[in-house]
Amino acid sequence: MKDYIRHARPHVTRNEDLIFERSSPGKCGVDLPPLDVPAVSASQLVGEEFHRQEIPGFPEVSELEVIRHFTRLSTWNYGVDTGLYPLGSCTMKYNPRINEVVARLEGLATDHPYAPAELAQGCLRILYETAQCLTEITGMDAVSLQPAAGAQGELSGILMIQACLADRGNPRKYILIPDSAHGTNPASVTTSGYEVRPLKSDAHGSIDLAELDRAMTEEVAGLMLTNPNTLGIFEIRIREIGELVHQRGGLVYMDGANMNALVGIARPAEFGVDVMHLNLHKTFTTPHGGGGPGSGPVAVRKFLEPYLPSPTVERAADGAYQLNYNRPKSIGRVRAFYGNFGMAVRALAYILANGSEGLLQTTQDAVLNANYVMRRLRDVYDLPYNDQPCMHECVLSDRRQAARGVHTGDIAKRLIDYGFHPYTTSFPLIVQGAMMIEPTESASKEELDEFIEALRAVAEEIEEDPEFVLKAPHTTRVSRLDEATAARKPILRWKG
């Protein structure tokens, strides 16, 4: 490691077996209260045919062993709490602790979804007010919090387009998706029953209006775009794009994964978007949790409101909150109950903490941070598209380093040795060896300087000793893992 790097050094972590390997008979991590009703014979009650004697393979460990086990495992992870987590398109921002406290309050964490509405006014109010805030932020007219994550928000949105166009006489057949899009976009479109027609980006990585003009036929139901797109570029011709799609009878879906660039700056409803989703786990600080739970509210303009998933949360004339199941035009349910309520609690707490000014400052900081990184690295790493300011993220290319045999994934692994979580590698697909960096507003200047220093140091190492970088990481508990064997001969559970 370059000797001027002071950010990180290796440290010892404890080994820890699988919990099954720690198990021995007769131990248990809980004591139940004494049974206060007459004991029963399970085999008699459910019958021999159904009765299970025991679950073979389940562990037997004490509470302390469980605590140590998971504490040790946790130390092998890297989280936003550990340090900079500049994963492009993932918006790894700080997860405020008060969010976690309020989501666990008795009465919110403990209320049953089938509790009568008069005894669930607090929960219903939170769902209602979160939706209100999200309509204000997006400029849209109505929001459903039912979708469990971004991809389900996408599916809900596309199904609404389908239902609306069907009502107009023809649901049409295709959805246009730019080649820079997240993988969930085409997957969600297929799940909805539409077919995907990819849309080639122009030389700047934006939507090519001429291509769109050609592709937007009467068979096309709409355009699914991400704005700013996955290169971190705002679609400056978004209005014309929307007008063209609308003129041809299509609708515009926006993937709101990159909304962290826009809150307080521009509202999708005002640049031609008909329906969009938000990721509460990106823009609105609900924690990523090692891969979920998320929440993917879907927001629509007035004319799509009748199609929102059922039920909706409404406020009656007397001020009471209620669930409305009487929605004949609804696309139906996409999930049981009302969505990931606990995530709405956290997102609302975040919005309340910020208010309008705080959210605007947040957006400005996120964009400033991304530009700072881009400007300070572009002499070392190629900047394939953008010479304009970027939005909340920037995409560099490994082109120069690839000439030395080192690729984006290798650089990412070497960054780990320098104490950082890597950026997103190899995405978007339209950039050769993409290095997609999204620092978010949660990165301080000091940490960004260290990150930039580290990436510059890696570039030097690639010049001096590419082999060393190719073998990175050198400081982690495990070195590079054999993914090929894992996929060829899958071991998906412990067999003892």
Add this chain to the structure above:
Amino acid sequence: MRYLPNSPSDRAEMLRAIGYGSVEDLFSQIPQGIRFQGRLNLPGPLSEQEILDFFRRAASQSSREYVSLLGAGAYSHFRPAAVDAMLSRGEFFTAYTPYQAELAQGTLQAMFEFQTLMTHLTGMEVSNASLYDGSTATTEAVLMALRLARRNRVVVARTLHPEYREVMTTYVRHLRTEVVDVPYSASGQVDMGELELALKQETAAVVLQSPNFLGAIEHSGKVAELAHRSGALLIVAVTEPLSLAVIKPPSEADIVAGEAQSFGVPVAFGGPYLGFLATREKFVRQMPGRLVGQTVDTQGRRGFVLTLATREQHIRREKATSNICTNQSLCALAATIYLCLLGKEGLKALAQQNLAKAHYAAQQLQAVPGTALPFAAPCFNEFVVKVPGRAEDLLRELRREKILGGVSLGPFYPELQDHLLVCVTETVNRVTIDRMARVYDHFSNRKKAGSAARAAASQAVGQEKG
């Protein structure tokens, strides 16, 4: 803003370093016409204390003073303190999906343990690392079965959670999949005769919930036989996985999918929950969702990675087995911690307590004149009771005693007006059950007295006329 680490002078210095006069210049490419000019009309900013006050007020407008006998896909179980203590470690809950395996061995090993636990519990060979919830997991199982069987017809027991059924409808509508509902029999279990009839046509899968929405434990082995004989797959949906600690797992099924919220995840007004999907090894490449696999590093040390990703949307895009990306990882971690704490014996003892309490409650309620347990099939911790009078009236009476007495079945099954689905977990004590039985008793007596009075009155009117 307290969450932002940069000071005004940091910002100024950064702008200077990259050659911009103001932060506004960074947004210059957005056309002025679509710049939002106003100020967002949002509440806040609030201090932490004010936020706590706001949510405490909301939390007070709840049923937290009530004992809940509500189940129906969301189960109130005691959560040991160690669960939240571990979930609250920032290394777990502030981490991303473990794509960078060397920095995510903690999450990956825990998910591998989760997968192992779920296979043991369900009697299957592989489990994924979670899906959104029981409704979407069941639906994904159906989509998977349609792909595997290359047929386009699904037979669904009417006792599948009605909201799961609705979600399935939303997802399969465009596939023109024929979905056939099979009624329940007098026992509360699926009607085998009707099922056999329904399977006369070429069918991709049978969907059976066990214990079903009416609480009845199903003969999944016999249903599997029927399904397999006609070349269909069997999907068993499970909404109360604690049942699998005393009830044999549906090992004969091809896919076991459902909801594992019971394991350490709070009921939280419906979510986030924990969908799971387990199946046979031979079907693994058609599975939706993430899978963690064991492998070795360059030194031969054991490690874990996300694997078989060529099924997933970020690689396969429109050809993926599902559009799911973000799953319910932290909820799966909660379940893993919970199941490790309870372990083999604890889980069994807990399940037996649930069984005993539900049985006791059923006995007490059955003893009240006018009530009946209409379905004879064995149950776990949930059962249907026909109440003496209008279900809504009885529920109101129970609420006066601070009891949420069950889920009224009328809205789900028109033929089950005045039937309640009652769930009794370890969180309900005997005193409450006895109090509930007394409310039933009074309700029943008043009902009787009321009808006697009405009968007497009409008799009196009759006499006058005579």
